Amino acid sequence: MSHAPRQLKLGAFLMATGHHVAAWRHPEVPANAGLDFSHYKHLAQVAEAAKFDTLFIADSVAAATGDIASRMARSDHFEPMTLLSALSAVTERIGLISTVTTSYNEPYHVARKFASLDHLSYGRAGWNLVTSDAAAEAQNFGRDEHIGHAERYSRAREFYEVVTGLWDSWADDAFSRDKASGEYYDPAKLHVLNHQGEHFRVKGPLNVARSPQGRPVIVQAGSSEAGRELAAQTAEVVFTAQPSLASAQAFYADLKGRLGKFGRSADSLKIMPGVFVVVGETEALAREKFESFQALVEPEVGVALLGRMLGNFDLSGYPLNEPLPKLPLTDSGQRSRQQLLTELADRENLTLGQLGRRIAGGRGHYSLIGTATQIADQLQIWFEQGAADGFNVLVPHLPGGLVDFAHHVVPELQRRGLFRTEYEGKTLRENLGLKRPANPFFEHERD
Known part of the structure; x- marks a missing residue:
């Protein structure tokens, strides 16, 4: 049996005006992009036409305020679950990943929203599970101080258990909706969670049927020791900031090496480092483009x-x-x-x-400034030399930076056989090459 050659995965990490902190001041960038749905619709359709695996939207539940914050475009933007729900109606195949913090949310709310998004998108939802790193968020949720690092991760682990348990409230075929017999669902195919833990007490069940993917894809971005352990246990995609090939290889080997103790295979987790990319027809033109943003910092x-x-x-x-x-x-x-x-x-x-x-541009992520060929060369090296399964792509400005990558770098990767020319399936799991999880409460029904 022949296997298709391994291909890399690509995420489009969208940040309103772009990742460069001064992008909003650039003449090519719409300054009001954070609250312009037509802008995001265009970005989503550019990325989908290029066959990106995912759109990814980060989030914070606090506004950036103060004298300096008033000079950044970081204070007004859509709530990402609302935005991705709208984008699900104007896209068909691309994955929809949102950051939602475990620090200042309740598991039932999060489980319900992502299950709903998975149904709305016919199986394209992903949850970037984070523990808030912005201390300002605490004061919006009745706290004077932010939750400490160790407690954040303890809470996050239990939060994950509750959310995934709620996603498995129903067997895949629980809802018979049989008009003739009058049975809307089979009560034998309902599981009530009854979770009682250190941080949460949640009875369940979820009032959303099991979603098209079984469960939305779990994404994480923590690279601390606690973050790596949580990712090895629970994540299916990991975003990470790695400044060099050597550091990326070390992170990749470490994280993949932790999977075995949780009974997981290496391919059950996709590691996608962030890469900040500026594309030009020549390297000099790419650097000139980058400097046009740097001059505004x-x-x-x-x-x-x-x-x-x-x-x-x-x-x-x-x-x-x-x-x-x-x-x-x-x-x-x-x-x-x-x-x-x-x-x-x-x-x-x-x-x-x-x-x-x-x-100011990549915030510590690996940065590539050059031609499409030069950029593809480096992505290929990382992909083939044990540093990445794919990349979360950051561009300085939107929409221009994403259009540059989609029109120049993606075709070069496709020419090399490193990236798809058509989507493999309809769900995010199918396109990422991840298995659909069984429902552990109804495993006796399989096979």
Whole structure:
């Protein structure tokens, strides 16, 4: 039996005006993109025409405020589940992944929303399970301080158990809807969860039938020790920020190596590092394009973004021309990103101002600036040398950056046989090559 050659997966990581912090100021970018549905509809259709696996939308449940935040396009944008529900009606095959935090939500709500999105999209939903890293969110949910790192992950693990248990409330064929007999569902095919744990008490069942994929795809983005363990146990796709081939290979080997103890195979988890991409007809033109965004970065804005990425630190009082100050280990932010950016500053001997400018585009993700051929070369190396199963693509500006990637890089990857020319199936699981999970409460019905 012949097997099709392994092909990489691609996600389009959408951020309103683009990932570059100054993109909204660029003349080619619609400044009001965060609340313009026609903008997102266009992006979704560009990505689907290029056969991307997924659209991915990150989220925060707090507005960016303050003097510096007033100079970034990070304060007004759609709630992502609402947006993806609307996009499900104007797309057919592309996956729809949204970040929803376990820190400031309830499991029943999350289970219900994603099950609904999976039905609305006929099987294309994915949940990016995160523990909030923005301390400002706490005060919107009755807390004075953010939940600590260890408790966030303890809560997240139990949250996952409750949500997946609720998704399995019904057997696949529970709803007979038999008009002649009068039976709407078979009561023998209903499971009541009755969860009582450290963080949650949830009776169930969910008031949504089991979804087309069985369960929406579980995505995670944590790279700390606690994040890796949770991902190895529960995730089917992992997004990660890795600055180099060597670090990506180490992360890939480590995470895949953890799967066995949870009874999982290596191909049950797809690892998709973020890659920040600027495409040009020549390398010089690509760099010129990138510099047109860099020229719009105000030093204070770059440093404010850096402080947020390092773990919600206020760096405004530190000199721009001196090294990054020594900071305590964050308990409210992303520890893995704090380590990555601190190491970057040390390795390249960057001042605070230089580091802020350096991350203005990719925020610590691997960056590629060049021709379609040069970019495809690097993606191929990472894919073939044990660093990635695919990539979550970040572009500086939207829609232009995504159009550039779709029209130039994707055809080059297809020419090399590294990326599909047609979708494999109709659901996100089929296109990612992930199995449809059995319902553990009704396993006796299989076979």
